[in-house]
Amino acid sequence: MNMSLGFSCSASLSPQLPSQLLARNSNNGGLEKVKNLITKTGIPSHITSPLESLQKGNWVKLICGASFEDVVDIRNLSLVYTLAGVDCIDCAAESSVINAVHDGIEAARSIIPVRRPWVMISINDSEDLHFRKAEFDPDDCPIDCSRPCENVCPADAISYLGKDGLSKGGVLAERCYGCGRCLPICPYDKIRAITYIRDVAATAKLLKQDGIDAIEIHTSGREADSFRELWNGLEGSIDKLRLVAISLPDLGELTIPAMNSMYATMNVNLHCLNLWQLDGRPMSGDIGRGATREAIKFARDLVSIKDKPRGFLQLAGGTNAHTVEGLKRERLFQTAATSSEKSLDSSHAMISGVAYGGYARKIVGRVLRSLQSEQGYAHLEDYPDHLLKALIESIALVGTVKSYNNNGS
Structure with missing residues (x-):
């Protein structure tokens, strides 16, 4: 069966410009x-x-x-x-x-x-630990927080800024794999774990x-x-x-x-x-x-x-x-x-x-x-x-x- 890449993946890839297409051919x-x-x-x-x-x-x-x-x-x-x-x-x-x-x-x-x-x-x-994600409301975070959660996350799943570079971010759910390292490090106890069963x-x-x-x-x-x-x-x-x-x-x-x-x-x-x-x-x-x-x-x-x-x-x-x-x-x-x-x-x-x-x-x-x-x-x-x-x-x-x-x- 030919399993092509789904929309959710291909839609997130950058469109290729003519110069990129030329580079690809080289x-x-x-x-x-x-x-x-x-x-x-x-x-x-x-x-x-x-x-x-x-x-x-x-x-x-x-x-x-x-x-x-x-x-x-x-x-x-x-x-x-x-x-x-x-x-x-x-x-x-x-x-x-x-x-x-x-x-x-x-x-x-x-x-x-x-x-x-x-x-x-x-x-x-x-x-199970493998089936959970971290979650918090960035609007609840103090402005002067040093954001240790962002620094400790091994998956780069926590970002202070949203994808538009302007709004507040939070946990990027698709990247979080539930390691839990951010949970004890939050100085304000704002982060929680959401567990689920397939x-x-x-x-x-x-x-x-x-x-x-x-x-x-x-x-x-x-x-x-x-x-x-x-x-x-x-x-x-x-x-x-x-x-x-x-x-x-x-x-x-x-x-x-x-x-x-x-x-x-x-x-x-x-x-x-x-x-x-x-x-x-x-x-x-x-x-x-x-x-x-x-x-x-x-x-x-x-x-x-x-x-x-x-x-x-x-x-x-x-x-x-x-x-x-x-x-x-x-x-x-x-x-x-x-x-x-x-x-x-x-x-x-x-x-x-x-x-x-x-x-x-x-x-x-x-x-x-x-x-x-x-x-x-x-x-x-x-x-x-x-x-x-x-x-x-x-x-x-x-x-x-x-x-x-x-x-x-």
């Missing part, structure tokens, strides 16, 4: 540099399927954000990370966002014929369309009835999926019973692979090296338990450029050698991959913000120098898992 030389980088790096994405990556233990997922709905950024992020060789792109369960992901993937494939990553949508069975019927309708390969259910793991109700509500719409992922926090001694309970619910009509996303420290990967420790601890504790339900294991929450280093130090990261020794579907499976969210968006976002300041909202491939910078950043991150130029070691 960009072939710049795009050749992009192709050469991909070839030189040895990205195997034209031959390695997402399933093979799970089996080999070098699966990489890009998390666009369950609540992040800036379709221009999502489109360009999908372009960059498709070229970098990710296996899956996880996004909000909204048609315009899904269309933006597909548009970015196809833009990448128009540059070099890489294989398509799987497209995943995220939903929740109860209140509608099950709307999600089931989305899943019946072409173009969605996987679903991820965010759960607290403590509400079996809520999970069962959601899963039953999806019945009849999951037959075409390639993967069902469950994202859950570290519940200590309750983790395995919760996993077993959810797997028993799913197994009645589960017709595809399943994956457990270990959400160590949600939405903290962009903070620094220390943020990944909880994710690695979660992995270490879970891998050591033999009585686990079936499914691949993947890290998230606090993941960044230091994560794989920590996994290897703990001998937790699955390689081709370890996967040949143990069945991937067994309870002894090691960590098969890593999902990157805030950190992945941050390192490429620096380039996207630079492009936006110079050209406004634009297709990244029309500016190969910026695309090359973004690709260098993304390859460096994805390469920690894929071991590009390192013979898979």
Whole structure:
């Protein structure tokens, strides 16, 4: 199915002037540099399927954000990370966002014929940190406020001025992904969090369309009835999926019973692979090296338990450029050698991959913000120098898992 970019995305792009069109036609030389980088790096994405990556233990997922709905950024992020060789792109369960992901993937494939990553949508069975947005009334803010919320926001989702540059701004809802860093820092306690749960019927309708390969259910793991109700509500719409992922926090001694309970619910009509996303420290990967420790601890504790339900294991929450280093130090990261020794579907499976969210968006976002300041909202491939910078950043991150130029070691 050819999934074109929806109106909400294309309408926000700057119209191209004749001079810009001429520049676009002269960009072939710049795009050749992009192709050469991909070839030189040895990205195997034209031959390695997402399933093979799970089996080999070098699966990489890009998390666009369950609540992040800036379709221009999502489109360009999908372009960059498709070229970098990710296996899956996880996004909000909204048609315009899904269309933006597909548009970015196809833009990448128009540059070099890489294989398509799987497209995943995220939903929740109860209140969850990933499904909330900050909100405040800028008219209530004191004039002399130093606006620490604007400075601390990692998504550039808070602006004192509105888009017209004159009126007061506030939270840009499409950019806010609910990290919550602005909530405690407001000196006047003006900011509140608005939480929501994705509608099950709307999600089931989305899943019946072409173009969605996987679903991820965010759960607290403590509400079996809520999970069962959601899963039953999806019945009849999951037959075409390639993967069902469950994202859950570290519940200590309750983790395995919760996993077993959810797997028993799913197994009645589960017709595809399943994956457990270990959400160590949600939405903290962009903070620094220390943020990944909880994710690695979660992995270490879970891998050591033999009585686990079936499914691949993947890290998230606090993941960044230091994560794989920590996994290897703990001998937790699955390689081709370890996967040949143990069945991937067994309870002894090691960590098969890593999902990157805030950190992945941050390192490429620096380039996207630079492009936006110079050209406004634009297709990244029309500016190969910026695309090359973004690709260098993304390859460096994805390469920690894929071991590009390192013979898979």
